[in-house]
Amino acid sequence: MNDFALFTVFGFGAGGWGPAMSVAAVMTFAVAMTGFAIGAIIGVFGAWAKVAGGGALRAIADGYTTVLRGIPDLLVIYLFYFGSSSVLTPIGRLFGAQGFLSLPSFLAGALAIGIVSGAYHTEVFRGAYKIVSRGEIEAARATGMSPVLAFRRVTGPLTLRFAMPGLGNIWQLVLKESSLVSVTGLVEILRQSEIGAGSLKQPFTFYVAAAILYMLIASASGWALQHVENHLIRGLRRA
C-alpha cells in the first residue's frame, strides 16, 4: 500500500504510528517550552540591562540582540550541540572521564532555542516596559514602595500585560523553531516523522501529519494565550 492514508498509518492499534507521534508531539512541546522559559529569563535580564544598565551592560545587550537576530538559528543549534563537546570534553578529562562528552540533545536544543528567543524576549520586554506610564511608577514610589516592591506590584504586572501579544508571537516562533532541533537527533515531531517516512516509504504522509500536528499545537496554544491575555487586560478600558 503506497496510498496517502493518514488514518490507517496513524492509528493507535498494533503497528500504528499514533503513540509514537503523540510522544513526539509532547517532546516538541517540552523542548519548545523549556527553550521559551530560558529565553524569557534571558529576556528579563537583557531588558533590564537595556533599560537600567550602564554603558557597558547596554552595549553587551545591544550586541547580543543584534548578533542573535542576524544569524541563522540552525547555526546556533550546531554551536550548542557540537560546541558543547569541545568545552565539556576537556572538563570531563579533568574528572577522569573518557572519550567525547556533549550536552544531551534535549538540553543543547533547549539552550539554543533559549539563547535565540532571548534576543526577541529582550526586545519585547523592553518595549513593554517603555509603555508603562511614568505616572504609575512615580505613584508607586510616592506611596513609599521600595523599588523591588514597586516592580512586583506595579511595573512587573503592567509590563507583562503589555508584553503578552509579543510573547505570544515569540512562542509561535519558538514552537516552529523547535523543529530544527531534529538535526541533533532528538525525537520530536519532525525527527519521528523522518523515522516513520523512512520505514514505511511514505514521506508525504508523514510530513503532512507533522504539519498537522504543528498546526494543532500552534492553534491550541494560540487560543490559550489569547485567554491569558484577556485575563491580564481585564482591568483595561477598551477604546
Added chain:
Amino acid sequence: MDFSFMLSAFLRLLPGIPLTLQLAVISIALGITLALFLALLRLSRIKPLEWMARAYVFVFRSTPLLVQIFLVYYGPGQFPALRHSILWPILREPYWCAIIALALNTGAYGSEIIRGGLQSVPHGQVEAARAFGMGRLQIFGRIVLPLAVRQALPAYGNEIILMVKATALGSVITLMEVTGLAAKMISETYRAIEVFVVAGCIYLVINFLVTRLIQLVEHWLSPHLRSAPISTGFEKKVAA
C-alpha cells in the same frame, strides 16, 4: 581562538556565499510575486478566493519551514505518477526544492505585509484618482501600489533578513551553502566555536548590507519626507 584556523575556515566557507545569496534572491523574488497575488486574493471581496488565501497563509505560517522543505523535497517521491512526470527533474533537485519551499513560505508572510500596505492607502487618494478619471488598473498601478510599497517596505525588510537566515535550512537537504559548509567543517574538525564565529560573521555582514540596501531604497522612495536642502552658499555653480 586560533586566528590562522579561523582564516582557513573563512576561506572554506567563502564558496558557500554565492549559493546562500542565490537561494535568498530567487526565493524572495518568487515569494514577492506570490505574496502580491495572495494579498490581491485576500482583498478581492470574493469570498471563496478570500478564504483560499486565508487558508494558505494560515497553513504556511503555522507550520515550521523545515517541515515544508521536507515535504517539498521528500514528499513527491511517494507518488510514482509524480516521479515519472515532467516535473521530476525539478522536484528531485534539492536546489529547486529549497527555493520552492522558501518561496511558498515567504509568500505567506509577505502577503500579510503587502495586505497591510495596501490597506493603509488612504481612501481619499483613491477617490481623487477616480475623480481624475483613472481606470481601476491605472489607479492600482499609479496610486495604490506605490503608496503601499512605501508603507510595507520596512516590514518587508525584516522578512528579507529572515529569508537570508532561512536559507541555512537548505543545508539540511544537502545544499552546501554557508551553513552546510560550516556544519561539514565542524563535524570534520570538532572546532564548533571558531567555525560558528566565522559563519556567524558572514551572515551578519550579509544582513548588515541588506539592511543598508533597504534603508537606501526607503530613502529613495520617500523624497517628500526629507527636508529641503539648505543652501550653504558654497555649492558649485550649476550652468543653467
